[in-house]
Amino acid sequence: MEKKKLAVRTVTVLLFSVCVVAVLASRIAAQEDSWQVLRADYGWRQQRTDVTDLLRDLLSRGGVNGRVAVNNHTMGGDPAVGKDKTLRVFARNLHGEQREFDFNEGGFIGAAMFSNQGGRDSNDRPRGGDPDRDDRSHHGGRDWDSLQIIYAFYGVQRRTVNVTDLLRSRVREGSLSIHVDNNSMGIDPAVGADKILIVVYRFEGKEQAVAAGEGYILTLP
Numbered sequence: 001m002e003k004k005k006l007a008v009r010t011v012t013v014l015l016f017s018v019c020v021v022a023v024l025a026s027r028i029a030a031q032e033d034s035w036q037v038l039r040a041d042y043g044w045r046q047q048r049t050d051v052t053d054l055l056r057d058l059l060s061r062g063g064v065n066g067r068v069a070v071n072n073h074t075m076g077g078d079p080a081v082g083k084d085k086t087l088r089v090f091a092r093n094l095h096g097e098q099r100e101f102d103f104n105e106g107g108f109i110g111a112a113m114f115s116n117q118g119g120r121d122s123n124d125r126p127r128g129g130d131p132d133r134d135d136r137s138h139h140g141g142r143d144w145d146s147l148q149i150i151y152a153f154y155g156v157q158r159r160t161v162n163v164t165d166l167l168r169s170r171v172r173e174g175s176l177s178i179h180v181d182n183n184s185m186g187i188d189p190a191v192g193a194d195k196i197l198i199v200v201y202r203f204e205g206k207e208q209a210v211a212a213g214e215g216y217i218l219t220l221p
Contacts (some may be wrong), residue, residue: 002177006030012206013146025075025100028170034093034094034112034113034114034115035091035092035093035099035101035113035114036093036114037052037055037056037059037089037090037091037114038052038090038091038092039052039090039179040052040055040056040084040087040088040089040090041087041088042075042079042086042087042088043080043083043085043086044078044079044080044083044084044085044086045080045083045159047080047083048078048080048088048126049075049076049077049157050157050158050213051075051076051087051157051187052158053157053158054075054076054158054160055068055075055087055156056073057153057193058074058111058116059109059111059114059115061150061151063109063111063113064112064200064207064208065145065205065207066112067108067109067110067111068108068109068111068113069107069108069209070087070103070104070105070106070107071105071106072085072105073196073198073209073210073211074198074209075087076155076156076157076160076196076198076213077156077157077194077196078128084104084105085104085105086102086103086105087102087103087104087105087109088100088101088102089093089101089102089109090132091114092116102172103170112120124195131132146203147171147174147175147176147201147202147203147220147221148201148202148203149164149167149168149171149176149199149200149201150164150200150201150202151164151199152164152166152167152193152197152198152199153198153199154180154185154187154195154196154197154198155189155190155195156189156190156193156194156195156196157190157199159189159193160189160190161185161187161189163185163186163197166172166185166186167199174221175219175220175221176218176220177217177218177219177220178218178220179216179217180195180197180212180213180214180215180217180218181214181215182195182214185197194213194214195213195214196212196213196214197211197212197213197214197218198210198211199211199212199218199220201220203220203221204221
């Protein structure tokens with residue numbers, strides 16, 4: 001009987017060890033599959049714009065529901081009107097291997113695939129934090145169906161500013177209406193260029209992204 005119990009315990013320990021090893025291996029593999037963006041551009045043929053910093057910022061924030069949409073709004077403009085554009089991402093993994101990834105306009109990028117994006121600006125939410133907890137702290141613990149500004153930035157291409165706190169301060173009675181211009185944003189990050197305001201927000205438990213060009217009125221939800 002004792003031998004039988006000992007055998008059962010041995011098998012149980014072995015099975016548990018196998019499970020632990022499998023979990024650790026999967027985590028290590030996931031880390032090794034993580035890519036860091038070196039450079040990214042968006043457009044068609046030679047009509048392309050550099051979106052490196054913009055993409056890094058979107059990926060470091062986890063996108064919307066873990067994905068970053070590839071379109072003119074999220075990429076900060078349309079560099080080739082009427083053309084089917086692509087996003088080219090040149091990246092490097094933890095082994096130093098480099099690779100090019102191509103994403104078609106209208107598609108999505110899995111943020112977990114590019115989780116290694118280096119540090120964050122001091123004004124951004126710390127990495128590894130709880131976004132729900134952070135949102136609650138900024139919105140006074142209001143109900144889940146209230147409007148919550150997750151993040152927002154204003155500008156064009158590499159010349160953008162974080163206006164998240166500004167937009168949060170403009171929310172009134174669960175809604176936001178703001179004229180998008182340099183005065184309302186408090187700064188002109190790209191003098192002479194047509195800028196765009198990109199906002200990721202949560203309403204009724206669902207995260208969404210919206211973009212409004214300079215000179216237009218953004219109304220949420």
